[in-house]
Amino acid sequence: MGQPLFKEIKLKFHSTPESSVSVELDKLTIIIGPNNTGKSTLLSEIRSAISDRGYSAEESVVLERCLPRVLNSEEADKLVSRFRHDRDYSRGSDMYYYGIAESDRNQSHSHHRLVEAFTNENAWERKERQFTYITNLMVKMLDGQSRLSIINDAPLGDLRDSKSIHSLKNAFLADSLDEVNAYIHEAFDAYLAVTNVTNAGSAVAFMSNESPLSVGVNPKLQDRTTIGFFANRKKCVEAKSQSDGTKAFLGLLLELFYSPYDTLLIDEPEAFLHPTLAYLLGTAVGKRSSEKQIICSTHSVDFLRGCLDSVKELNLLRLTRDRGGSVHVFEDYQLRKMQNAPLLRTASVMNGLFFNAAVVVEGDSDEAFYREINYRMADSSECQAINNALFITSHGVDSEYKIISILRKAGIPAAAIVDFDFLGKSVENFGNLLSSANINGVLYDSFKSQKLTVSKAVSSVDEKKGGLIDLSPSDAQAVSNLIDGLSNYGIFVVPNGSLESWLNNLGVKGPKEQWLGLMFEKLGDDPVSSSYVHPGKGDVWEFLEKIAVWTSNPNRKGMYWSIVV
Template sequence: MKLDGKSRIDLISPQSSGDLQQPPHMIFQFLFRDNAKREEVRRIIKDAFGSYFVIDPTNIGFFRIRLSRRPPVDELEERGLHEAAVQFHAAAQPIELASDGVKAFTGIITEVIAGDPKILLIDEPEAFLHPSLAFNLGYELSRAALNTDKRVFVSTHSPTFVMGCIQSGAPVNIVRLTYRDGVATARVLPSADLLRLMRNPLLRSTGVLSVLFYEFVVVTESDTDRAFYQEINERLLRFKPEWGIPNCLFLHAQNKQTVQIIMRPLRELGIPTAAIVDIDVLKEGGAPWANLLSASSIPPITHPSLATLRTSVMQAFTSSGKNMKRDGGVEALVGAEREATQNLLQSLAEYGVFVVPGGELESWVKALGVGGHGPGWLIPVFESMGEDPESPSFLRPGNDDVWAFLGSVRSWLMDPNRKGIPA
């Protein structure tokens, strides 16, 4: 059965009560006769909307759904035709007067619990629903499908619905479909891999499921970095769209060591994910450096040469006596040593790891004359950049500085032949 927006609302329309001497063949007939299934639907609707689902038989020859403020005192009050039953149903609201969200939610739940089809195709189940109800629907739909041995195929753009499905405990596979510039992709995230993602506290804290509904992702070290680069991207999209990154989610990983923890699984899903890190990422040798290269899908055969180059660059900074982050980054070196450092940064950029050439976040937009570090730098910078796009003092994109840097990130993300995404 295919349940689009109209058909799932139609499921709550009155249905024939049929011959009670014959086996049931319609959903309401099944629910009217099966106390356990009716009680399960009632529980779900009560949890979702605070009203009690009841089957009203008082329109002779038809069953209809009502939403009651209280549960029936006994089975006879709901299923009978005597005066008490008539008054009970008269006091309950016909479901036709409820919102489309209530009607669609109820239609889906009744079908999966009492319906006959073993395969359900549902288009945008979150339509008409508040995010919390979309989560509830995903949770209950998955549990009900598991208990009734049904298979459900859902097309959705709701991370909260997907989260509800996962937390139900039912096995869930995700197929992520993309299409850009004539190139279509399909990636499968099996249930076992999905559980592995959701068990990682860092990934859960970033709202990793939201990533599935974006085309591109940029991972930064801190929330300060994330806020700044996201604002730069917003201004590029408005005033210099050829350098801005469309449909992009910016995430932060707490620190540089954990950037690769977020980047690796997203790339394995086929999601183009770039990393932006300060230049002191080069200080990390051994396992941290190897993990970064591995998460970037840089061929293992090149790891030794990159490790040797990294060591040489670090020796050059040490010999210079300058702080690689605070004293200008690449510009702190001269001649062949600067060129070697640039070559290393370019090698990383080819695989979507972008090192700030000036050393750190605070090296950008120096013309604004803002000092400080971290949040103490970010807030004055945002104030200096201005809020009103129509104001002459509003900082618009230029052709260099951070604008060109983020433009290079866009170039990698938009390239269908980009390096660093597993086949």
């Protein structure tokens, strides 16, 4: 990593200091969470904390404090010297500091005062003018619109100045475009060339299916003003004329590889991009995070996977609106587990990080049926559906707890649906599910005791068709109490058997392997048809509505609040 400004950030999701969470920024940091939870706000507040002299931590929404990386005198001297122009613009006997932007030459600051500022943590609090001036040249915020303009023509200015705030000019001056063109060729089967052939005063980006001169190599400066720079001039198009997705991808690549800024704050880098390009961009961000300090917010699991595949470790922060705002910090090994463990990978558990809720079921038929029922409920004003939920199959009830645990620790309300016979089976599996729902201590023992008490009664009924209705009144009451208690913690038991017990009024009969297809036929596919089944009262509609109420309750039981996973 180059010269990162930030050592650590402290986040606040309540107003009291004891609720803050600290995150060290020594690696790539990714911020995720539903809309309007503060991801973009956090990036903006980080930017303001070092550049806005009017910034107030008390008035911030997410950020409590940015802790600087305080430099020693030698490091600070090297940093300040790095920003000096190649040519001497000294005034009098003192040495003056100049920004790398040509338009900033009227700004001059004493070299030694800048060195002192970067060796003093209090400079961040005072935000003296000379300090914020240089920090502004070290940190750049990239949002959806700003990245589209990066590919626009950049003024070349005085070519003796070897540094520029314009990444396109820096690309023009670079010895090679090999690394960038490797990504561009994979993405678009094209190459990027940067030249001033059409505008002597500006660097202009072109794209072509044929590589200029040799793949990815910028020719010497004296050769860049000739039409011969291109293998076939007619096949070249100006990059700025391309789609928003292409411009966004190119712009971010230029910033990653040729920007002079040490720290990049990137808001939704996947904006405008197809999922495959989001993944590819993630690999580029991951690679460059060893050279730059990078903090991103994203809604894309593909971008996250790209980052994971290209770094040894990263930070993942998930912000939610629960309890007035909470943050869950994921350790890298948990993400690797999601990505690499066969059960979690095949169940696409990582996708759950980008949903408001998850519903974990035993098998594929359960997943398809409950998802369809929830879809119909969402399309109706008569009941409450589970909002923005991912339905996940665990490939067996014995594995549900593994998925429930990892998602809840990420702050995602993950509900478990189990068949009635689960209450009569393995005590160990029952205990695992309780633990995954953060049920422990006396409460854990109480639930386990209730399970042992009703186990014999539950085991006496038909494994797939039996339920509460087949029990004696006293046994049914005891089992019902257990079911109600578990539902408070997001564990939902099918009260009258299994999947095939739902919607008996439709008269669906047949072997289990045929039941789902027959049920879908009965449900219908035309909402305006009289035979189409709309949500009603009781039955599976009421069952899923209970799950919806639990997942939407910000104070739901069974979660892990404000933790590092």
